[in-house]
Amino acid sequence: MITWQALRRAMGATALALLSGCAAISAVSDAATPLDVFELRAPGSIPALAGRARAQDVIVEMPTTSGALSTDRILIRPNPVQAQYLPDVRWSEPTPQMVQTLMLRSIEATGAVRYVGRTPLGASGDFAIVTEVIDFQAEVTPDGETANVQITLLVRVVRERDASIVATRSLTGSAVAPSTETLTVIDAFNAASDQVFAEFASWVQTAL
Known part of the structure; x- marks a missing residue:
């Protein structure tokens, strides 16, 4: 029963x-x-330094970063220890790949070297760009009304023939988004990105 x-x-x-x-x-x-897709582009015009064009091959290796940034979602922090993502949107590539692409395009725009790519044309290149992405996020201000976009990269130029570090630079860009609306935050990312990659392209020419 x-x-x-x-x-x-x-x-x-x-x-x-x-x-x-x-x-x-x-x-x-x-x-x-489906998520709306956004992409960042390299600064439009980055001049080569006078007399610096040379027959060198430069390899831009895949940047490393923390787990919160190893994604195509757009990171926004409501406080310093909490990671969230903008709803219903994403980057066109995961953040490390997007940074790698921006570096490639920025160096290409200078016309300063013979070849720049993700992999060497032969056994190895002349120099490698090794990067850690420290910051690539929007940070909501205490009033909750605006956000600060922060991009920080630690970049090293490595000579391939002896694996020696020939130059190191910390690059930082920031911009204020006057609201936390998605398009406003993306505009701030674009402004901070232009700062970082224009500085990167100018610096790397002197470091090679």
Whole structure:
């Protein structure tokens, strides 16, 4: 004989299973929702330093970074120790790949070297650019109304033939977003990015 207690337990288990199934379907639905895509571009015009064009091959290695930035989601911090992402949007590439692309395009824009790429044309290049992405996020101000975009890169130029570090530079760019609306924050990212990669392209020419 099935007791009332046993029947209640069975009904409860069935209800939990249905709720779990609904939650799983909801999670799949959220994951399938398309996100608006944004991309940053290298500064438009970066002049080569006079007399610096040379027959050198430069390899831009994949930057390293923290777990919170190893994604194509756009990081925004409501406080210094909390990581969140802007809803319904993403970068065109994960942050490390996007930084690598911006570095490549910035060096290419100078016309200062024979070749710049992600991999060498031959066995190795002449120099490698090794980068750590320290900051690449918007930080909400205490009043919650505005945000500061902060980009910080630690960049090293390594001579390939003896693996020696020939130059190191910390590059920082920042910009204020007057609101936390997505397009306003993206505009601030673009302004901070222009600062960083214009400085990077000018500096790396003197470091090679």
